[in-house]
Amino acid sequence: MDFKLSDELKLMQLTVREFVEKEVHPKEAQIEEKDSIPDELINKVRQLGLFGISIPEKYGGLGLDMVGKCIIAEELGRGCAGFAALLGSHTGIGTSGIVMAGSDFLQGKYLPAMAEGTKIGAFALTEPDAGSDASALKTTAVKKGDRWILNGTKHFITNGPEASVITTMAVTDPSRGAKGISAFLVENTFPGFKVGTVEKKMGLRGSHTSELIFDDCEVPEENLLGKENEGFIVALRVLASGRAGLAARSVGACRRLMELCLRYAHERVQFGRPIIENQAIQWMLADMATETEAARALTYQTAWQVDQGMDIIRAAAMTKLFASEVYCRVADKAVQIHGGMGYMKELPIERIYRDARITRIYEGTSEVQRMVIAAQLMKNGFTF
Numbered sequence: 001m002d003f004k005l006s007d008e009l010k011l012m013q014l015t016v017r018e019f020v021e022k023e024v025h026p027k028e029a030q031i032e033e034k035d036s037i038p039d040e041l042i043n044k045v046r047q048l049g050l051f052g053i054s055i056p057e058k059y060g061g062l063g064l065d066m067v068g069k070c071i072i073a074e075e076l077g078r079g080c081a082g083f084a085a086l087l088g089s090h091t092g093i094g095t096s097g098i099v100m101a102g103s104d105f106l107q108g109k110y111l112p113a114m115a116e117g118t119k120i121g122a123f124a125l126t127e128p129d130a131g132s133d134a135s136a137l138k139t140t141a142v143k144k145g146d147r148w149i150l151n152g153t154k155h156f157i158t159n160g161p162e163a164s165v166i167t168t169m170a171v172t173d174p175s176r177g178a179k180g181i182s183a184f185l186v187e188n189t190f191p192g193f194k195v196g197t198v199e200k201k202m203g204l205r206g207s208h209t210s211e212l213i214f215d216d217c218e219v220p221e222e223n224l225l226g227k228e229n230e231g232f233i234v235a236l237r238v239l240a241s242g243r244a245g246l247a248a249r250s251v252g253a254c255r256r257l258m259e260l261c262l263r264y265a266h267e268r269v270q271f272g273r274p275i276i277e278n279q280a281i282q283w284m285l286a287d288m289a290t291e292t293e294a295a296r297a298l299t300y301q302t303a304w305q306v307d308q309g310m311d312i313i314r315a316a317a318m319t320k321l322f323a324s325e326v327y328c329r330v331a332d333k334a335v336q337i338h339g340g341m342g343y344m345k346e347l348p349i350e351r352i353y354r355d356a357r358i359t360r361i362y363e364g365t366s367e368v369q370r371m372v373i374a375a376q377l378m379k380n381g382f383t384f
């Protein structure tokens with residue numbers, strides 16, 4: 001494995017790091033309060049090309065490989081989680097289905113605007129009765145002439161209110177279970193589409209999560225993504241490929257927590273000396289740093305495996321499971337090191353603690369990741 005970054009990628013890493021420090025960190029409190037991302041941040045991200053990191057250069061994107069995408073995701077994760085989720089859902093699950101399975105026509109139609117960030121992407125799999133058991137979805141798609149007619153409701157969809165292009169899973173053959181699901185590209189302007197309830201969440205402010213309602217929604221036949229009845233495979237591939245990126249965002253957030261904790265532990269004096277001089281605090285910091293390094297190593301190992309075209313089902317599940325659980329443990333210790341101040345809204349710690357929690361749930365819960373890992377072990381053994 002060679003994680004030596006190209007000069008171009010190193011420059012991009014530094015550019016995004018600087019953007020996060022100079023422009024995102026100062027606006028975090030505003031994002032938290034208003035639950036929206038300021039236009040100037042969106043415009044800056046457009047200028048930097050970050051909406052197009054997953055999109056091939058021929059469509060105006062940066063065409064980064066998975067290691068490159070993780071480098072960017074890690075830096076954005078060190079910033080504001082809601083902003084990183086908006087971008088991560090667009091560049092990950094919102095875009096990758098079109099890149100992986102879209103026809104030349106669909107790629108040409110959607111990817112240039114998605115690379116610019118003038119069209120935002122979303123991925124709609126989950127429904128009220130189909131969460132972890134995603135193949136139990138009930139939204140239907142029936143062919144009528146040159147259109148597909150979609151009926152059903154998706155919920156908990158990231159970027160739902162602002163997305164223009166939604167990769168949507170629907171049942172096309174109810175007799176075949178997961179093998180009767182197809183993927184469609186639905187535009188928010190198609191007749192019969194509307195955004196439903198926008199959820200109020202524990203954290204991740206600035207990233208919006210909503211219902212999407214398909215009421216005799218008319219989708220042109222050419223907007224079938226991939227082959228009919230093979231949409232669930234597309235969905236699983238999209239989710240597996242996104243796991244390293246989500247892990248990278250978690251690692252970035254852990255780095256931020258480490259920085260905040262080290263500074264606070266040096267500055268805070270109790271019993272006449274900085275609290276960092278206590279072994280209890282040092283051991284928490286040592287565990288946090290060790291786990292963050294381990295999550296980082298696993299993330300880039302998996303990203304590298306993706307780039308080599310290796311089978312990453314087990315590795316991606318392990319990486320998402322481990323990095324998200326490390327993030328929650330690190331955030332918990334960060335609150336502890338800050339004592340009462342860790343519980344106060346004056347500092348970013350309590351927000352990061354709340355933001356961490358979702359990573360063990362979305363894009364497959366920790367339990368689902370363990371199910372995937374165990375299934376791979378039962379099928380293949382513990383092979384390398």
Ligand SMILES: Cc1cc2nc3c(=O)[nH]c(=O)nc-3n(C[C@H](O)[C@H](O)[C@H](O)COP(=O)(O)OP(=O)(O)OC[C@H]3O[C@@H](n4cnc5c(N)ncnc54)[C@H](O)[C@@H]3O)c2cc1C
Nearest residue numbers: 123124125126131132156157158209361362363364365367
């Ligand atoms: C903020 C947010 C953003 C999201 N964004 C998107 C998005 O963009 N697109 C999208 O399609 N979805 C999205 N989701 C949905 C998310 O992927 C689901 O919430 C998640 O997969 C869990 O499904 P569920 O909420 O229905 O929980 P459930 O499936 O009801 O699970 C409840 C609990 O039971 C456990 N459980 C379930 N089955 C088993 C089992 N067999 N063995 C052991 N434990 C089990 C789960 O692990 C969990 O702990 C989002 C969710 C949230 C909260």
